[in-house]
Amino acid sequence: MMKKNVFSDEVSIVLCGEAGQGINTIELILVNILKKAGYNIFATKEYMSRIRGGSNSSIIRVSSKNVKAMVKRIDILIPLDEKAIDHLKDRITNKTLIIADREMIKKQNDYDIIDIPFSKIAKESGGILFSNVVASGVIFALFNADLKILNDYLAQKFGSKGSDIVDKNITSAGKGYEHGKKLYDEGMIKINIKNDSNIKDHYFLNGTDAVGYGALTGGCNFIASYPMSPSTGVLTFLSVHSKEMGIVVEQAEDEIAAINMGLGAWYAGARALASTSGGGFALMGEGLSLAGIIESPMVIHIAQRPGPATGLPTRTEQGDLELALYSGHGEFPRLILAPSNLEDTIGLTANAFAWADKFQIPVIILTDQYFIDTYYNIEKLNLDFKFQNYFIKTERDYKRYAFTEDGISPRGLPDYGEGLVLIDSDEHDQWGRITEDENVRNLMVEKRLKKMKLIEKDMEKPFFKGKKDYEILVIGWGSTFNVINESLEAINNDNIAFLHFSTVYPVHEIINSYLKKAKKTIIIENNATGQFAKFIKLKTGVEIEHKILKYSGIHFYVEDIVKEIKKITGGGK
Amino acid sequence: MMKKNVFSDEVSIVLCGEAGQGINTIELILVNILKKAGYNIFATKEYMSRIRGGSNSSIIRVSSKNVKAMVKRIDILIPLDEKAIDHLKDRITNKTLIIADREMIKKQNDYDIIDIPFSKIAKESGGILFSNVVASGVIFALFNADLKILNDYLAQKFGSKGSDIVDKNITSAGKGYEHGKKLYDEGMIKINIKNDSNIKDHYFLNGTDAVGYGALTGGCNFIASYPMSPSTGVLTFLSVHSKEMGIVVEQAEDEIAAINMGLGAWYAGARALASTSGGGFALMGEGLSLAGIIESPMVIHIAQRPGPATGLPTRTEQGDLELALYSGHGEFPRLILAPSNLEDTIGLTANAFAWADKFQIPVIILTDQYFIDTYYNIEKLNLDFKFQNYFIKTERDYKRYAFTEDGISPRGLPDYGEGLVLIDSDEHDQWGRITEDENVRNLMVEKRLKKMKLIEKDMEKPFFKGKKDYEILVIGWGSTFNVINESLEAINNDNIAFLHFSTVYPVHEIINSYLKKAKKTIIIENNATGQFAKFIKLKTGVEIEHKILKYSGIHFYVEDIVKEIKKITGGGK
Amino acid sequence: MSNKFDFEEKIDIAWCPGCGNFSILNIVKQAVNELNIDQKKLVMVSGIGQAAKTPQYINAHFFNGLHGRALPVAVAIKSSNPELKVIAESGDGDMYGEGGNHFIHTIRRNSDITNIIHNNMIYGLTKGQASPTSPVGLKTTLQVFGVTNEPFNPIAVAIALNADFVARAFSGDIEQTKDIIKKAIMHKGYALVDIFQPCVSFNKFNTFKWYKDHSYYLDEKYDPYDQVTAFQKALEKDKFCLGVIYINNVKRKTFEENLAAYENNREPLFKRTPDLNKIKELLDGKR
Amino acid sequence: MSNKFDFEEKIDIAWCPGCGNFSILNIVKQAVNELNIDQKKLVMVSGIGQAAKTPQYINAHFFNGLHGRALPVAVAIKSSNPELKVIAESGDGDMYGEGGNHFIHTIRRNSDITNIIHNNMIYGLTKGQASPTSPVGLKTTLQVFGVTNEPFNPIAVAIALNADFVARAFSGDIEQTKDIIKKAIMHKGYALVDIFQPCVSFNKFNTFKWYKDHSYYLDEKYDPYDQVTAFQKALEKDKFCLGVIYINNVKRKTFEENLAAYENNREPLFKRTPDLNKIKELLDGKR
Numbered sequence A, B: 001m002m003k004k005n006v007f008s009d010e011v012s013i014v015l016c017g018e019a020g021q022g023i024n025t026i027e028l029i030l031v032n033i034l035k036k037a038g039y040n041i042f043a044t045k046e047y048m049s050r051i052r053g054g055s056n057s058s059i060i061r062v063s064s065k066n067v068k069a070m071v072k073r074i075d076i077l078i079p080l081d082e083k084a085i086d087h088l089k090d091r092i093t094n095k096t097l098i099i100a101d102r103e104m105i106k107k108q109n110d111y112d113i114i115d116i117p118f119s120k121i122a123k124e125s126g127g128i129l130f131s132n133v134v135a136s137g138v139i140f141a142l143f144n145a146d147l148k149i150l151n152d153y154l155a156q157k158f159g160s161k162g163s164d165i166v167d168k169n170i171t172s173a174g175k176g177y178e179h180g181k182k183l184y185d186e187g188m189i190k191i192n193i194k195n196d197s198n199i200k201d202h203y204f205l206n207g208t209d210a211v212g213y214g215a216l217t218g219g220c221n222f223i224a225s226y227p228m229s230p231s232t233g234v235l236t237f238l239s240v241h242s243k244e245m246g247i248v249v250e251q252a253e254d255e256i257a258a259i260n261m262g263l264g265a266w267y268a269g270a271r272a273l274a275s276t277s278g279g280g281f282a283l284m285g286e287g288l289s290l291a292g293i294i295e296s297p298m299v300i301h302i303a304q305r306p307g308p309a310t311g312l313p314t315r316t317e318q319g320d321l322e323l324a325l326y327s328g329h330g331e332f333p334r335l336i337l338a339p340s341n342l343e344d345t346i347g348l349t350a351n352a353f354a355w356a357d358k359f360q361i362p363v364i365i366l367t368d369q370y371f372i373d374t375y376y377n378i379e380k381l382n383l384d385f386k387f388q389n390y391f392i393k394t395e396r397d398y399k400r401y402a403f404t405e406d407g408i409s410p411r412g413l414p415d416y417g418e419g420l421v422l423i424d425s426d427e428h429d430q431w432g433r434i435t436e437d438e439n440v441r442n443l444m445v446e447k448r449l450k451k452m453k454l455i456e457k458d459m460e461k462p463f464f465k466g467k468k469d470y471e472i473l474v475i476g477w478g479s480t481f482n483v484i485n486e487s488l489e490a491i492n493n494d495n496i497a498f499l500h501f502s503t504v505y506p507v508h509e510i511i512n513s514y515l516k517k518a519k520k521t522i523i524i525e526n527n528a529t530g531q532f533a534k535f536i537k538l539k540t541g542v543e544i545e546h547k548i549l550k551y552s553g554i555h556f557y558v559e560d561i562v563k564e565i566k567k568i569t570g571g572g573k
Numbered sequence C, D: 001m002s003n004k005f006d007f008e009e010k011i012d013i014a015w016c017p018g019c020g021n022f023s024i025l026n027i028v029k030q031a032v033n034e035l036n037i038d039q040k041k042l043v044m045v046s047g048i049g050q051a052a053k054t055p056q057y058i059n060a061h062f063f064n065g066l067h068g069r070a071l072p073v074a075v076a077i078k079s080s081n082p083e084l085k086v087i088a089e090s091g092d093g094d095m096y097g098e099g100g101n102h103f104i105h106t107i108r109r110n111s112d113i114t115n116i117i118h119n120n121m122i123y124g125l126t127k128g129q130a131s132p133t134s135p136v137g138l139k140t141t142l143q144v145f146g147v148t149n150e151p152f153n154p155i156a157v158a159i160a161l162n163a164d165f166v167a168r169a170f171s172g173d174i175e176q177t178k179d180i181i182k183k184a185i186m187h188k189g190y191a192l193v194d195i196f197q198p199c200v201s202f203n204k205f206n207t208f209k210w211y212k213d214h215s216y217y218l219d220e221k222y223d224p225y226d227q228v229t230a231f232q233k234a235l236e237k238d239k240f241c242l243g244v245i246y247i248n249n250v251k252r253k254t255f256e257e258n259l260a261a262y263e264n265n266r267e268p269l270f271k272r273t274p275d276l277n278k279i280k281e282l283l284d285g286k287r
Ligand SMILES: Cc1ncc(C[n+]2csc(CCOP(=O)(O)OP(=O)(O)O)c2C)c(N)n1
Pocket: A226, A227, A228, A229, A255, A279, A280, A283, A310, C048, C049, C050, C051, C052, C067, C090, C091, C092, C093, C094, C095, C098, C118, C120, C122, C123, C124, C125, C126, C131
């Protein structure tokens, strides 16, 4: 006998199957129609480095609240092949409801399964290809949502493919919906989740979109990059918009070309970005160092994935912070940003361009595969960005590297003004010509390094949440923001405060006072050695007491963090 | 009227002129004959990044003691062109004796000069080309040394060029000697320096030789590298010996090829080295990371020069420590050695190969231009090195990455034994095949990282000199050893102790106890940001109080350090 | 025919059904098997990409290194142990894109290795961007308005570089391709085999049929020893010739034969230990 | 003739007396002067090496970047501001060695830049190692037993890559070389000029006399539009032809003309600001 399943305020739905089986399609349909139906949606995925086969999964959280993090728990699982259940066995519990086409998962029979013959239904409605649409219909019905939303969506999505295709989609969806409705009506599955019609007008972005729109907002008009998962999306995004937004886009022959092109572009007055992952960035070190000595602005997006070397190409890690911090030979200033949540990423990325230009330094944006592939509905985006150019019109005898109080020399461009703009990768004098004069060398080193002081002044404080007299301080950076935040809300211990950094270098000094107050410190990082903890120690001398680290290639689940923090704090007060 | 010049126990002679003027020839002749005459010799040079012109200088210290560091003081200056005196004006004092051919330095006349018409004499003895030999003769005579030594040396050095050339050399040298002898006999210049006939049998090596012989001793039989000052000498050294010692030598098309060739070579059973400088190493980051994940031994020699980017290509700096520490994406173990003095470098370099092989990790040897171009006489070299191979003969179903207690899996080679040797830059299972299994991933990360523990156990303690209850601890690493050592001897304050590292990563734990005892800490680094100080802070939490840093592209003079330490300690006891 | 390069167990191959890589894999395995190459002497070297996974599916040694860096690794392996058979096999992006500089300079070295490229005119593993060989006009996920850069012609470039052996094949033709690969492996010196390979997932233009329709075999009368004729063949655009297009008629030494390291000692490097006495002697010269 | 690209003050040039670089410098300055190129529109781009110092001695803008990386910088400058004249000038090691991959792929792009290479068949600045173009047998400080790798033939390779314009010159012939460089600069599309240049300090084999003795000029009847003939010329070994060896007869767009960025707006990028309203509109599509 099947138990009744009631999901209140929240349900996590996982789709799992082979690459090429269309999980992405179901995911796309579901998140869109559920959002249109007014539900809060969070979705993300994990996938293998292959085009077909293997085992990939997508998780969709539907919730009464605006959830933004991944949970381990699977409430409803839709396995699309035999391997799926095995792949997820660590996450399936006896509370997991499995809805499947038994034909597709023949071998698995030690689990209770609600059998719905997706493929048979699909075949009847137009062809086996429509199985995914059938499945979408089933799930949608469980929410007792309006079938019209689904039909409208399909009509719009497939409109360009002709009415026959649209009809077949709608028929398949409808059949699936009927099956789902039956489960719902029979009370087999009950989903009680608040919806809100405002949500359908929320924004719906993933990390790639957020970085992409941020780049556009920051005036990015040049990108040369070499494809590399999970960073390629940003390159593609800018290519898609290249004509309407006026962006020079080129697939470079390698990452070395990419960064050198970026520097050439900034020199000529463009605002250039390079998008890559750790391995590609490892090849850019010399170019970064070039940006350092020629004091060129540059923006580099690193979408992190687990290393070393090829590592796990499609998975996630926060393992390249130290590389970002120390990459490039010699000593020069830089700025490292690690977006914490989708809503702030547009502004942060736009600022990356502004800061690069203002301080004439390379700015690195550190995201990761999890961040890139995650999306959720966002009510408001702050798009008030004031665009400003920092270059000047030159005069005769222009000195590109004129010594100034703060170390910043006005940056000229070729063919804008009367001056000549001279750039040299060797140590140079104020005009930009090669020199080996010891005195000039000293002044140039000091000029470059003192810019860090200015940069520090411009940086925003880290995010802080908690009461004043906390005992335990939990620290995070970058893509872990939402998962830590939700975990702490779940733990609900007001002795715990939360400090999170989206500017990871330079670290704001205020960190010292936060650390001083804490009796216990905990850092959470998606890597094996606690790279940010090390950096904090370097900056403050404080050794973070507890490290919650994960380096399996999968991002933190809310449950991971709740469990680990409780272990340390002794489980709530 | 000329003052009398007496140099007791020590004289510093500086030769200065344009590139291509033959400073190197005078230097070579002088150091060799003075050593043969039984004097302790130290020599080094500073030069511009050009083949002809500019201003270069060599310094030769002749001393009653076995001196091994550079002084700022110039006792005797031989300027070979007009620009020379200007180039060295910060180092010339009223005590500096200038011996010059007034024809060569026309414009300079605000200094007293002992005029010796090198070129006129040379012309009379065989041609203007022999001016350098004339100058050598002059200097040699000031030591009242045996002319025969000079003649024998010239005969041997130019023997292959025929008797005419030899004769002209000897005549020129003799004429120069006469002029010098006159100065000596007139008591114009008096040099009282102890000589010791044993010294002529001392070794006489520079940094390039030391690393080169170390590589040979460590069994290096493969080098692929791309030329880059100041690292090229090591590549050339191995090429010169390639036939007799059986070394595969290839000039790679770029540094990326170089490191990847190195890894291919180790895979097939060679012991490979790559020699480069910071900019070249910045291109090797991805390859280093590959060594990390495939657990391949690799040895990389970085001869540091000032950055960023092209920087000062022929000058010196300790500016790439952080790059060596953090280069490569992802997380993996490594070992960083920074030879402190020439006598220990052969053993340390040989060990680099042994450790690379034993721990299956990349080992980085950090030298710098100063170290590479410096030489002095060495009485004894410890050459008792026990060569050992760490690879095994494989059996069927060989697992390249077998899980073991200590993280080290026996390393097999293709075609040696029954097994297949599988290497993958992706995360892999015990056999070496691609995997995305979370559990295996975790184990592999842990396996790689735990090797650091073993490595730490094998490392030698840093060099310590001082009484037990010192108050002030002076810390250095790498090429600054001799200059700090001599400076501290000069200061002769027994409250000061000296701690020096030639293994810079991992840092030996004993550092904690040394730091604890110190009331004041001083670090000396040839860079602008105190990179090793930062690393010490990271390791120990201790912020080094005082930093003596130099980043002009010139190594420390003894005087620099004496002055700065006295400033900090209040000048002697 | 039983093939020792097959695995006993069934293995999970990460390619798409219908991909040209499957037949190349089989052809290569058959070729090395038929040539009686000792499994323990064969090292497959690759970079990263779909094609670069090939070594994973061959029961021999492999070094599956970094994207674009197979050739330096292959040359180093061969020159550290000339007794090994080394095949560097990877994709067009890997070898001609990221690895372009190594491609040029490896050819110049004339190391005795075989270089096989799966030329699907696309980046497969990263989901469909242009490769250096993509035709002008091809629309891809990244080149949304179509490719504009001149396609890289590996055959013409290799001939211009005086490569020792240059061939082109098509994954769809088992026997002919096997024959070409065998010749390449048997050739002493650097041998290039560029193989047309349909990518069914991302290149919908250069399909199996397209390759079939746009290629033909050089006939028996064709003389591969003439560099200019070979070049002319390499430039053909309507239909691409298949077969051995060029063999260098100058008898040159291979890279390994040129190495000073083997002049007095023919042993692979791993069998040698440093002669410490000789080093001491050398050092005595430094006194 | 007064030349605006000269400096008013005397400058210290870091080359050896007698080096071929001096005449190339003068020729380039004369060429741009005679072509009436606006000093403020000329950007000289180079890498690192002796040849790469050339821009330091020309009174125009310059970007003296990393060893081997001049071409990506040059293409990016040109495509960010197509109103500029961009000349990428550097050494043979820089362009064909470290920068080899950019050399190939820049040619494929057909960016409207001029690429001048000082081919002294040696690494000058690093004191005399072989360059990719060093002849077999050349003994150097590093190749102590002589060069063994096949020399890189930039002309043949560029032709194989369908380069738009390919020429070779000799630093010793002022007028002819100036003429060739002027043609290259005037050519719309990528133009290569490889210039034989004696290095008096490190290459004692390929001397001024050697270059003189081993080169000749293509005569007026020579047709540079035929790719195969050009290739044949490029292969000649006893004497190397000088002049414009190949011009691509296919009228192609340049890289810059192909860019979507300029389809609706011809302004250089620095004159543009982001249209924030358009971005908001796009974002509204994400609701
Ligand atoms: C340094 C680096 N840059 C980029 C990548 C990402 N990457 C992996 S495979 C690949 C291209 C694959 O194309 P190709 O070599 O043609 O092989 P195919 O998949 O088509 O067989 C790229 C760009 C990488 N792994 N490393």
